[in-house]
Amino acid sequence: MIHELDNGDPLLSPIDGTPLTENQRYGFYVGLAEHYATQYQRDRQQIYPSLGNQLDMLWHELNQSGSLSTSGEWFQTIQQVKDSHPKS
Numbered sequence: 001m002i003h004e005l006d007n008g009d010p011l012l013s014p015i016d017g018t019p020l021t022e023n024q025r026y027g028f029y030v031g032l033a034e035h036y037a038t039q040y041q042r043d044r045q046q047i048y049p050s051l052g053n054q055l056d057m058l059w060h061e062l063n064q065s066g067s068l069s070t071s072g073e074w075f076q077t078i079q080q081v082k083d084s085h086p087k088s
Contacts, residue, residue: 001023001026002022002025002026003025003026003030004033005032011025011028039088040085040086044081044082044085047085048078048081054074054078057072058074061073061074
């Protein structure tokens with residue numbers, strides 16, 4: 001099988017330098033496509049507030065208003081991260 005990302009450039013095994021088989025090449029490109037498709041997750045992870053800070057935001061909103069809303073600090077913070085790094 002040939003993967004859509006495979007442009008025919010030779011791929012060599014990092015272990016012994018031999019060319020990869022067609023199945024190995026396909027597996028490599030499937031993994032590469034998955035890596036590209038989930039880049040937004042790695043980007044978001046870098047800028048999400050820590051879980052402790054998120055829980056603190058939630059607690060303060062509940063303590064002040066008695067409920068959570070889409071106008072609260074936690075929701076707005078998380079929405080900003082998601083908007084800046086959307087799923088592709």
